[in-house]
Amino acid sequence: MRIVIAGGHGQIALRLERLLAARGDEVAGIIRRAEQGDDLRAAGAEPILCDLESASVEEVAAHLRGADAAVFAAGAGPGSGAARKYTVDRGAAILFTDAAEQAGVRRYVVVSSMGADPSHQGDDVFDVYLRAKGEADEYVRSRTALDWTIVRPGGLTDDAGTGLVRLEVSTGPGTIPRDDVAAVLAELVETSATAGLILELISGSTPISVAVKSVAGN
DSSP states (O other): OEEEEESTTSHHHHHHHHHHHHTTOEEEEEESOGGGHHHHHHHTOEEEEOOTTTOOHHHHHHHHTTOSEEEEOOOOOTTOOHHHIIIIIIIIHHHHHHHHHHHTOOEEEEEOOTTOOTTOOOOSHHHHHHHHHHHHHHHHHTOTTSEEEEEEEOEEEOSOOOSEEEEESOOOSOEEEHHHHHHHHHHHTTOGGGTTEEEEEEEOSEEHHHHHHHHHTO
């Protein structure tokens, strides 16, 4: 498969790129800064320089043509203010969705957040983040040309992955290592039977491949 990842230099994305490249997939990651390219190449991914905050749908679609799957894993990051939650976590997500549709990429996986909700109340930066993510998710859900799956991890940690998770429509609160989030995404990009699902993800007791097969209904 050829898989293009938005937010290619993110912590989850770099892990995902390594996993996909190791199994023989052709991987590309969209990055904003040229100096990030070496990290992607080291992970086995092709860097694509494109700023999703300023690019047009047509520009991004050109980078997506020929891809078998697209993953939105971009985010404004923990140090950013409320404005960038809207330009990246909402705006870039919608742009990337439109570009995938225009490029004819059907399989589309989104890294969202537990608690994402377009009607979430509050003015703190994290409140704005959850609202922006929720609005982006709502937009993705409306796109009938995409075989989308939205993943909403709990609190992210840098602990070593265990390969054991809970992946369900509703898990309740919890945490999960970024390693395990990446491993779940690697399974989901090639499991289109999960299309149309919004899934919460935390650490648990089920092996990842079993958890993905279970929500896929097989």
